[in-house]
Amino acid sequence: MKIEGITKGFNDRKKGFQPVVGTTDVDIHEGEFITIIGPSGCGKSTILKMIAGLESADEGTIRLAGRPIDAPSRELGIVFQQHVLLPWMSARQNVIFALETDPRTKRSKQELASLADEYLDLVNLSHAADRRPHQLSGGMQQRVGIARAFALEPQVMLLDEPLGALDALTRHELQLQLLDLCEKQKRTFIMVTHDVDEALLLSDRILVMGAGPSARIVHDISVPFSRPREVENLDQDPAYHELRHFLLNSLTGH
Numbered sequence: 001m002k003i004e005g006i007t008k009g010f011n012d013r014k015k016g017f018q019p020v021v022g023t024t025d026v027d028i029h030e031g032e033f034i035t036i037i038g039p040s041g042c043g044k045s046t047i048l049k050m051i052a053g054l055e056s057a058d059e060g061t062i063r064l065a066g067r068p069i070d071a072p073s074r075e076l077g078i079v080f081q082q083h084v085l086l087p088w089m090s091a092r093q094n095v096i097f098a099l100e101t102d103p104r105t106k107r108s109k110q111e112l113a114s115l116a117d118e119y120l121d122l123v124n125l126s127h128a129a130d131r132r133p134h135q136l137s138g139g140m141q142q143r144v145g146i147a148r149a150f151a152l153e154p155q156v157m158l159l160d161e162p163l164g165a166l167d168a169l170t171r172h173e174l175q176l177q178l179l180d181l182c183e184k185q186k187r188t189f190i191m192v193t194h195d196v197d198e199a200l201l202l203s204d205r206i207l208v209m210g211a212g213p214s215a216r217i218v219h220d221i222s223v224p225f226s227r228p229r230e231v232e233n234l235d236q237d238p239a240y241h242e243l244r245h246f247l248l249n250s251l252t253g254h
């Protein structure tokens with residue numbers, strides 16, 4: 001994916017045009033896990049929405065495999081902070097429902113069900129496939145949302161604070177599951193998070209945005225730790241703490 005010279009602002013009724021994202025160029029390679037971090041309100045979600053084709057850039061272009069992105073597409077999967085699951089359907093039926101709307105493939109009912117089960121299994125939810133959303137915890141609902149997005153097999157998975165609404169323990173568990181999932185499923189990931197440890201655990205590269213208005217990427221950092229990654233090993237590596245310190249400082253402007 002090639003992001004070339006994009007900018008974005010919004011019109012405010014009182015203050016007029018407010019620039020949000022300043023000129024941004026970045027190349028994202030196939031199979032990379034990219035995390036975008038930066039101060040609150042700097043425009044991280046806005047960039048993700050432009051990549052998703054949900055917002056258009058004021059200037060510049062974003063290309064996926066050479067083609068400009070100008071609308072949402074099946075190649076771009078999205079996981080938001082909170083998932084809207086259909087309350088009258090089980091976890092499995094929610095995943096099947098998404099798969100049924102995919103015009104690329106014609107699958108039998110049985111194929112759809114086994115594909116849904118495969119993805120629910122990837123997020124360790126096989127035991128809860130028949131439960132409806134109200135019978136699932138917040139973390140389990142989020143996992144159904146992740147399974148549903150993954151089942152559509154997009155080229156690029158966009159994750160906007162996917163674990164942001166969860167308690168610390170569930171969040172940590174899901175980070176490990178996400179780590180496992182992206183190591184099994186080599187695809188391109190672009191994630192927005194506020195959590196530096198999450199960024200270091202999951203990413204190949206971390207893009208740090210500066211403060212707005214007209215926020216830009218101020219650091220483009222390659223995360224040097226080999227995979228598969230283990231939290232315990234990272235914790236014992238002085239380079240991990242050095243990078244963590246650097247990221248925390250750059251977020252707080254020191």
Ligand SMILES: Nc1ncnc2c1ncn2[C@@H]1O[C@H](COP(=O)(O)OP(=O)(O)OP(=O)(O)O)[C@@H](O)[C@H]1O
Pocket residue numbers: 010011020038039040041042043044045046047
């Ligand atoms: N549709 C919109 N209309 C007007 N202003 C918007 C719109 N979307 C975002 N903004 C503004 O753009 C700025 C950046 O918002 P954005 O959600 O991209 O920031 P963020 O870095 O993801 O923030 P946070 O870390 O707090 O989630 C904010 O000032 C926000 O109010």
